[in-house]
Amino acid sequence: MISVDDALNELFALTEPMTVETIPLIQAAGRVLAKPVQAKRDQPPFAASAMDGYAIRGAEAAPGAQFEVIGEAAAGHRYDGSVPAGKAVRIFTGAPLPAGCDRVIIQEDVARTGDTITLGSRLDAGPHVRPAGADFRQGAEFAAPRLLRPHDIALLASMNIPDVPVYRKPRVALIATGDELVMPGESPGPDQIIASNSFGLKALLDANGAEARLLPIARDTVPALETAFDLARDCDLIITIGGASVGDHDLVGTVAQAQGMSRSFYKVAMRPGKPLMAGRMGRAAMIGLPGNPVSAMVCGHVFVLPVLRAMLGLGFASAPRQKAPLAIDLPSNGPREHYMRATLGADGLHPATRQDSALLTVLAQANALLVRPVSDDARRAGEIVECIRF
Ligand SMILES: Nc1nc2c(c(=O)[nH]1)N[C@H]1C(S)=C(S)[C@@H](COP(=O)(O)OP(=O)(O)OC[C@H]3O[C@@H](n4cnc5c(N)ncnc54)[C@H](O)[C@@H]3O)O[C@H]1N2
Numbered sequence: 047m048i049s050v051d052d053a054l055n056e057l058f059a060l061t062e063p064m065t066v067e068t069i070p071l072i073q074a075a076g077r078v079l080a081k082p083v084q085a086k087r088d089q090p091p092f093a094a095s096a097m098d099g100y101a102i103r104g105a106e107a108a109p110g111a112q113f114e115v116i117g118e119a120a121a122g123h124r125y126d127g128s129v130p131a132g133k134a135v136r137i138f139t140g141a142p143l144p145a146g147c148d149r150v151i152i153q154e155d156v157a158r159t160g161d162t163i164t165l166g167s168r169l170d171a172g173p174h175v176r177p178a179g180a181d182f183r184q185g186a187e188f189a190a191p192r193l194l195r196p197h198d199i200a201l202l203a204s205m206n207i208p209d210v211p212v213y214r215k216p217r218v219a220l221i222a223t224g225d226e227l228v229m230p231g232e233s234p235g236p237d238q239i240i241a242s243n244s245f246g247l248k249a250l251l252d253a254n255g256a257e258a259r260l261l262p263i264a265r266d267t268v269p270a271l272e273t274a275f276d277l278a279r280d281c282d283l284i285i286t287i288g289g290a291s292v293g294d295h296d297l298v299g300t301v302a303q304a305q306g307m308s309r310s311f312y313k314v315a316m317r318p319g320k321p322l323m324a325g326r327m328g329r330a331a332m333i334g335l336p337g338n339p340v341s342a343m344v345c346g347h348v349f350v351l352p353v354l355r356a357m358l359g360l361g362f363a364s365a366p367r368q369k370a371p372l373a374i375d376l377p378s379n380g381p382r383e384h385y386m387r388a389t390l391g392a393d394g395l396h397p398a399t400r401q402d403s404a405l406l407t408v409l410a411q412a413n414a415l416l417v418r419p420v421s422d423d424a425r426r427a428g429e430i431v432e433c434i435r436f
């Protein structure tokens with residue numbers, strides 16, 4: 047058995063960033079920008095009014111001052127020409143500021159009669175002008191790698207960047223194995239259960255930037271597993287679920303190795319998730335997850351997501367942890383790192399009473415995994431411990 051850290055490093059050694067493709071910006075939310083891009087223009091490209099009102103020379107702004115309105119500037123339609131002393135231009139939000147003007151008086155501070163405006167007795171500070179390039183200048187760099195969020199997409203759009211280079215989405219094959227499994231919606235036989243892990247893992251993978259494919263459930267036979275691996279050939283990451291332990295029907299490791307998988311490790315000092323295996327299969331990394339539903343999902347957070355992030359060019363790092371106080375006392379931990387299903391609330395971390403790795407209700411209620419290091423001492427309520435939030 048190897049440690050969780052060593053297992054993750056072995057997995058990283060099997061992992062490299064995906065190739066880069068260029069896609070339309072409109073499809074880029076949730077993708078990872080692979081190379082820095084540069085703004086193609088200043089924003090705003092001209093000094094612009096921030097309010098609806100009247101553009102004047104700022105030095106002339108005084109309570110009661112009068113101006114003649116000589117034209118209009120609207121968003122998309124500038125006032126051509128310069129504005130001399132004593133004159134004003136009707137202006138709207140987003141319009142280019144006319145030459146000669148450096149202040150906008152908001153219309154609430156102005157009385158207008160015909161083409162004459164009189165400024166009110168109290169003027170706000172202004173100047174209600176957005177200088178050219180106040181947001182960014184042409185050539186400003188948008189750094190990579192970066193997971194593109196909606197705000198980033200808006201910024202890139204305003205930089206006039208219609209297409210972006212992103213890392214290709216890793217194609218991930220999910221192979222559920224076991225004679226006992228049927229798909230949700232099917233009619234299970236008396237000894238059968240519903241395949242759940244593949245559904246949970248696909249959701250986890252897709253939500254984090256992968257393109258996960260559910261392959262047909264592989265029965266516990268050599269030919270069925272061979273067919274499943276054949277179907278996964280064009281994938282970047284192959285994940286099997288179940289059949290990883292030591293039972294007579296746990297054939298995944300044997301068949302994978304017969305199919306050319308060179309094994310990096312088998313068995314990790316963690317709970318749940320001990321019978322994890324990994325290796326290289328052709329150009330893909332292969333991860334064999336344990337079948338117990340909670341074990342599969344915990345390994346999803348601890349191993350699969352860090353591997354996915356590395357494939358997406360986001361670097362090689364373990365699942366982010368945060369510190370939190372324990373809400374209850376805990377006994378000492380044994381020789382395996384324990385990932386306890388827990389709820390982080392206002393009074394700290396509450397590990398669930400039942401930690402059996404078959405209990406999906408407990409996992410679904412949890413919002414964190416409390417990480418107990420190997421051979422950790424007994425802990426008292428209030429002590430600071432580490433957890434992985436989800
Ligand atoms: N003698 C030993 N027995 C077991 C050991 C051990 O060290 N010595 N390890 C136990 C641990 S820990 C785990 S975890 C399991 C893992 O076994 P497998 O990876 O071989 O998984 P299976 O036996 O195929 O299934 C375990 C359990 O999970 C259910 N399962 C499997 N796939 C799915 C799925 N896609 N969706 C929902 N549920 C699934 C399966 O029906 C079993 O109940 O081995 C222990 N045994």
Ligand code: MOO
Nearest residue numbers: 318319320341403
């Ligand atoms: O390690 Mo198993 O994954 O405890 O249930």
